[in-house]
Amino acid sequence: MKNSLTALPLILSVMTASTAYAQSFDLVINNGRVMDPETGFDQVANVGINNGYITEISLDDLDGAREIDATGHVVAPGFIDFHSHAQSEFGHKLYVRDGVTTPMDLEVGAFPVADFYDFWDGKSFVNYGTNVAHVGARVAVLDGQMPDGRVLYGPALGAAMQDGAQFKTKTYDPLDEAAILDAVEAELKQGGIGVAYPIGYYTVVGSPEVMAVTGLAAKYDVPITSHIRYLSQIPPSGFMGMTEMLTIARENDVPLLLHHIPSLCLGLTKECLDLIDSARAKGQKVIGEFYPYQYAGTYVDADYNKPGFEERMGIQASDYKLAATGEPLTNEEFDRLRKEAPATDLLMYTMKEEYIEEAFTRPGVIVGSDGMPWIITDNDGKKLGFIANFDTPYGSANGHARGAGTHGRILRMVREEGKVSLMDALSKMSYEPALFLEDQVPQMKQRGRVQEGMAADITIFDPETVTDNATPTIGENSLPTTGIPFVIVNGQVVVDDSVVQNIPAGVAIRNPVVE
Known part of the structure; x- marks a missing residue:
């Protein structure tokens, strides 16, 4: 029996464990907590997939060429x-x-x-x-x-x-x-x-x-x-x-x-x-x-890292670290990098x-x-x-x-x-x-759900x-x-x-x- 997702809350409340029809799927996800943010659907169910698309969501047992047991897991x-x-x-x-x-x-x-x-x-x-x-x-x-x-x-x-x-x-x-x-x-x-x-x-x-x-x-x-x-x-x-x-x-x-x-x-x-x-x-x-x-990712010569950053962002030179080594900067090292290596990657704790x-x-x-x-x-x-x-x-x-x-x-x-x-x-x-x-x-109409x-x-x-x-x-x-x-x-x-x-x-x- 095929059930549309939008009708599931009603249908699942009256379904029995019997299966009227069994379809084979490329992939089945069984027993997971299926959560759909658009509709608010949130219930343990089985998901059948064919040709790259979700083709059935149901309490019925589903058979597939590959089956994943998602017991205790969220299917999102x-x-x-x-x-x-x-x-x-x-x-x-x-x-x-x-x-x-x-x-x-x-x-x-x-x-x-x-x-x-x-x-x-x-x-x-x-x-x-x-x-x-x-x-x-x-x-x-x-x-x-x-x-x-x-x-x-x-x-x-x-x-x-x-x-x-x-x-x-x-x-x-x-x-x-x-x-x-x-x-x-x-x-x-x-x-x-x-x-x-x-x-x-x-x-x-x-x-x-x-x-x-x-x-x-x-x-x-x-x-x-x-x-x-x-x-x-x-x-x-x-x-x-x-x-x-x-x-x-x-x-x-x-x-x-x-x-x-x-x-x-x-x-x-x-x-x-x-x-x-x-x-x-x-x-x-x-x-x-x-x-x-x-902390954020940045590089030395970004506009906002120019002198005066202390007041603009409420931080000090030591709040910057070299992404490659984790070493904190000093004011002197910051000035040197501005001249010699302005593209150097940094982490800054802001x-x-x-x-x-x-x-x-x-x-x-x-x-x-x-x-x-x-x-x-x-x-x-x-x-x-x-x-x-x-x-x-x-x-x-x-x-x-x-x-x-x-x-x-x-x-x-x-x-x-x-x-x-x-x-x-x-x-x-x-x-x-x-x-x-x-x-x-x-294409995004078919994603996120x-x-x-x-x-x-x-x-x-x-x-x-x-x-x-x-x-x-x-x-x-x-x-x-x-x-x-x-x-x-x-x-x-x-x-x-x-x-x-x-x-x-x-x-x-x-x-x-x-x-």
Whole structure:
């Protein structure tokens, strides 16, 4: 007997244990606590999957070519992460162990977009997607450097920084605008999901340029995202940066995602979230984002790290640590790195627990890991490159623990602190991200849900044991989450008894290519 998910609460109350009809499935998940954030369905049931889609959810016994016993486990929608810079096989391996089936870079994006999609075509075990990188267009136009389309944190951007980086130092010139617009539009035609503005890293950009480029987002009916200007709790503040992007999105009538609010607004986190609530109440489509860590990832020459950071952020040089070695900075070392190695990766301890709690408990704020590229170093701490190898051992890469443990950490916080319900936490990690994109990217209508007819992107976890294991300590910041033994991507078991399978299960999340 087939039962639709929307009718399940009524049907299950009157069903008997008899089975009128037994269908064979490619994959069956038996006896799990099925939780669907869109409908609120929360009951032990069996899930049948065929051809990459959920085709039945029922109390009936289901038979399949492969069966997973999920007794004592939650069967949830696969997690969707809009804020992933760890676009490598190793980065994806850590994401999928953390329950993420769709890690996408919407904060920085890619440029050229086609290079990103071509790289992952036919070989990604997770779904993949990217925004058009406004910063990439600026690097190409103003610095004459063509970025690596697979990940912007690459040689071209590093070369631009070392050479003086006009993309982040040249005062706004309207004469540059036409070429930048042409560059962004060409990438939107290649199927970029939206336009990414990480303008906190190049605050010289003129608001008229951002407004004009957002006009292209309106033309192609795509969203925009922003790492806003001014990581500061004094003027000019993160609150001021938020008002700019809210105004630009509203004037162009495009959806807006504002990344990692607590790490930008700091002591003004509540006020920034109130501003988002006010915009939503007036009908604007806008969501915020956060990650559950008190330290952020950055690099030496970011605008907000220039002298005066102590007053802007309320921290000292010793609150920064080298990502490659864990060593804290001194003022003298900070000054030296600004001159000799401005692209050096850092961790900075800026956030308080109350900022994180404010975001976690606020409706309309989703989870985004901001997972950084994983780096490998020699014995002296010198960076050798970004890790891309699937076989790289866990714990051997350096970076920010949030790229390995964000979602497991959220689930542990639900269990230990109880300030957010499990269903609400799952919604922030799956349904609400899908809902934000689905009007512009129809593929997302089939994700973020456990319902019949939806894509079989599913995360199975033990709510009593799931936990993050990555820490700030070198050698521990790339340890995987445990307690998520099975993850399914488009109907294929990609995490099988906690072992990642390197199979091409993922699909491109992408807008149509315009010829």
